[in-house]
Amino acid sequence: MTSTDATGQQNGQRQAAAAPPPPPQPAEITYSGRYSVNPLAEVSFWRMCAQIPAVLGRIARLSWRTDRRAVQLLLGCQVVTGVSAAVLLTATARVMEPVLGEGSAGDRLRGAVPALLVVALAAALGRGAAAVATYSERRITPRLTTETDSALVEAVCRVEASAYAQEGFSDRHEAAEMGVIRTQVMVTDAQRFLSALIRMVTAGGVLSALNPLMLPLLLLAVLPAGVGAVLTARVDYEVHYANIADRNVRGMMRWWATTSKYGDEVRANSMTDYLVHWYRTLSDRCDRRTLAAAPRTLRIAVLSASAGGVFLVATWAVLAWLAVSGRIELAVAATAVIAVQTTLAALSQVVVNGAAVFHTSLYLSDMQAFLDDAAARVPKRGPGRHEAPAERIRLEEVVYRYPGKEEPAVDGVSLTLERGQILAVVGANGSGKSTLTRLLTGIYLPDKGRVTWNGTDLAEVDPATVWAQVGLVPQIFAQWPMPVRENVTLGQPRTHDDAPVWEAVDAVGLRETVDRLPSGLDTLLSRDVFGGTELSGGQWQRVACSRALYRRPGLLILDEPTSQMDPRGEHQIFERIKAVAAERITIVVTHRLENTKIADHIVVMEHGRITEQGRYEDLVHAGGTFAELLALSQDR
């Protein structure tokens, strides 16, 4: 329907001609959790400076653990750098005496040759030490980065699964990633800081020996730059901190929008414009915060440069006054000029690299805080081990509520499962079926009630010994970018015998598919990787089922295992489940109620509770939810 406005234009036509309305703005994302309190708010400049030795110590310890010999070499180079800098300056002073003394130019130069040779030697030694220091640093950094990166990945993999649902966990993880990125530059920064410090101390020492007034003046000339650099680092960190949540979401959006797996959905549903807009909007928001901080950094830079400039002019003025008034000789004044330049350069390096070390320390603190938090979230259950096959699993009045949710996802469920039994779990979306499987396997521990395996509470048992007996096909399973063989055997001890792998492949009717792949079991299952190939959704689901069957688990859980399979595949899987059921407890979660015919017992869940249970034939005629859902599924 179209309407006509005062100008006689039809709204419908006008809208058709106009540009499409802009996509809606992404909602403002409020960031909560640990970072709701700015960690820098109470930190003064002096406390920041005081942190630097501790950070250097931490970097040294991390590096020491990575490569002792490289650290020793690096420290040796620092000593050589210092000694060569001192020798260089002292020899330079010696060069000045004959050069600025009496006699012909040739005589004066000849007189300076021995000292010049020492200068050349010291300079060569200093350069050589710097080159070896760079080599040592390059030996440490890659392994240090790999070490911290792997530690972070491992820490996240090992936390209780319930930690993922904790507010702010993902953002803290994102903040910790920055610590890993900073490890790529932290040894360089620390090494440059130390060598500049050594050069500064030696050059400053020489300068003080020439005239005690010079060094304090030089320090004053550089101090404002130091304050400025640290304050700028602080502003940068504040911006980083304010952007964490947006960067985290943006990173996720980037992956979802660009990964080939969702390429069809993005294109066919015309999502590209919106996603690009979303991405740009988040980036713009980050940029706005960064730009808003720019005037502050400009003010800091201008003020620190002005203050530094005033003191620098004073330093040169004092030097000139000392020389002109005859208080120091010309040769000493010339050496002092070089010493001032050297000290100034070293001081600037100390300041720049000290600020970088401080900057790094902020991100390292985030990383360490996250690692500590993750370590505290590692499952801490009793010392027991579950070695025997699961004969009986019981849930006793089990309640589980996700963090931040008002209603429990599982609410007072009691159930007993015996070896050899097949249990089917059915119910509406969100009724708690998947959560129930997480409780049965000890992935989550109940808030109330208990889950026992052969009479032992899972809260008392090392979860790894329980999971060693579980085979789980979750609703959303990973499609690992690995060869077929690893996709089947992943999580099991490595084997060189392919017979059990083929058995698992046969069990899900995948042999023909694997035979057709370019390298059989060795074929890489990822079209994004060169030489890789891709499977269809149903084929992937067969791989996930073969992975669970390959484990020969005591508890086999299949959560919607055949939702993407053709009837032949589905039939084959359920036949297989029946065939191997005697040796284990089997749980099938499904919305296809016909499939529950294979079950010995069916439970129907609603709002986290079991509202009906029994055998298929009983429930079909019970006139309850099961019968209603079955009737709906057949009503076409």
Ligand SMILES: Nc1ncnc2c1ncn2[C@@H]1O[C@H](COP(=O)(O)OP(=O)(O)OP(=O)(O)O)[C@@H](O)[C@H]1O
């Ligand atoms: N990781 C999670 N964090 C917070 N809440 C969750 C989480 N997983 C599930 N829930 C909530 O718990 C309730 C039960 O979810 P669950 O996944 O167990 O349902 P389900 O019966 O398996 O649903 P479906 O049939 O859709 O797979 C839902 O209300 C859901 O929103």
